Amino acid sequence: MLPWKILLSLFIILILYSLGYPQVKESINVKAGWNLIGSLSTGSISSVISTVPANIISSPFYKFNNQTKSYESVSIVEAGKSYWVEFSQNGKLYFNRPKQSSIDTITVYTGWNSFGSISTGSASILVRTSPPGILNSPFYKFDVSNGIFTTANDLLRGTGYWVNVIQNGKLIIQTTSYGQQNDDTSRVALTFSEPMSRAGIFNVNNYLVLKDLVMPVQVYKVGIADGDRVVVLFTEKYSPTSTYKVIVNNLRDLAGNLINRQFNFAIY
Numbered sequence: 001m002l003p004w005k006i007l008l009s010l011f012i013i014l015i016l017y018s019l020g021y022p023q024v025k026e027s028i029n030v031k032a033g034w035n036l037i038g039s040l041s042t043g044s045i046s047s048v049i050s051t052v053p054a055n056i057i058s059s060p061f062y063k064f065n066n067q068t069k070s071y072e073s074v075s076i077v078e079a080g081k082s083y084w085v086e087f088s089q090n091g092k093l094y095f096n097r098p099k100q101s102s103i104d105t106i107t108v109y110t111g112w113n114s115f116g117s118i119s120t121g122s123a124s125i126l127v128r129t130s131p132p133g134i135l136n137s138p139f140y141k142f143d144v145s146n147g148i149f150t151t152a153n154d155l156l157r158g159t160g161y162w163v164n165v166i167q168n169g170k171l172i173i174q175t176t177s178y179g180q181q182n183d184d185t186s187r188v189a190l191t192f193s194e195p196m197s198r199a200g201i202f203n204v205n206n207y208l209v210l211k212d213l214v215m216p217v218q219v220y221k222v223g224i225a226d227g228d229r230v231v232v233l234f235t236e237k238y239s240p241t242s243t244y245k246v247i248v249n250n251l252r253d254l255a256g257n258l259i260n261r262q263f264n265f266a267i268y
Helices: 014-019
Strands: 008-010 025-030 033-038 049-052 061-065 070-074 082-087 091-096 103-108 111-116 127-130 140-143 148-151 160-165 169-174 185-192 207-211 215-217 219-225 230-236 244-248 265-267
Touching: 025 033, 025 049, 025 219, 033 111, 033 140, 033 160, 082 111, 082 160, 103 111, 185 244, 207 219, 207 230
Parallel strands: none
Antiparallel strands: 008 185, 025 091, 033 082, 049 091, 061 070, 061 082, 103 169, 111 160, 127 169, 140 148, 140 160, 185 230, 207 215, 207 244, 219 230, 244 265
């Protein structure tokens, strides 16, 4: 299909999202070899996880049981838990229905514990403990390329981490803009005339939303649905008394055709 045939239209917005709009996906990069991932979704592996390219998972999912200090193979993953997974090549791991919450609480036990982050930001700012002062080590992440653990000053959403604590307690992680509450945000569904390439599709900088056609609106994150024909923008809260314009740049269809500027915007 020629680039000027890639059309953008707009579905009804956001506030009706809870009535059953198609599920959103979120991805993380994975590398060939063993990866310590942090699950963003809860459910059976077959229902909430997929990969691009397909079939690159070459091992079971292994979870470290923080209480018994032992590994176990699992068929169900939980948001906020970490898992060792081996991949046959580099690619992307996609989570269906990724968790969105303002605070994540993780139970930890004396000694070493592993967890998955659902937030991104400085560990010293995001993480507090109950009771206070139980951390006995820095946070560590696994460097797949070099096969070693390194100190992590920042937490990254979708990544697994290790930390040592001196007694049982809880890690309380305050999430970043990904965790905006539903009543503070709106969701805009953009429908394209054909499936789009995922190259650049999750980059919030490729979308410009203007309130009353002049005032920029923050886009917190991007999801996809309906076979990559629908892009869902998580934005600042929608005002029904205002007019909005959304502009899409740098996206291509599966054949590599760039969306034409004549058809890269919509008014709602």
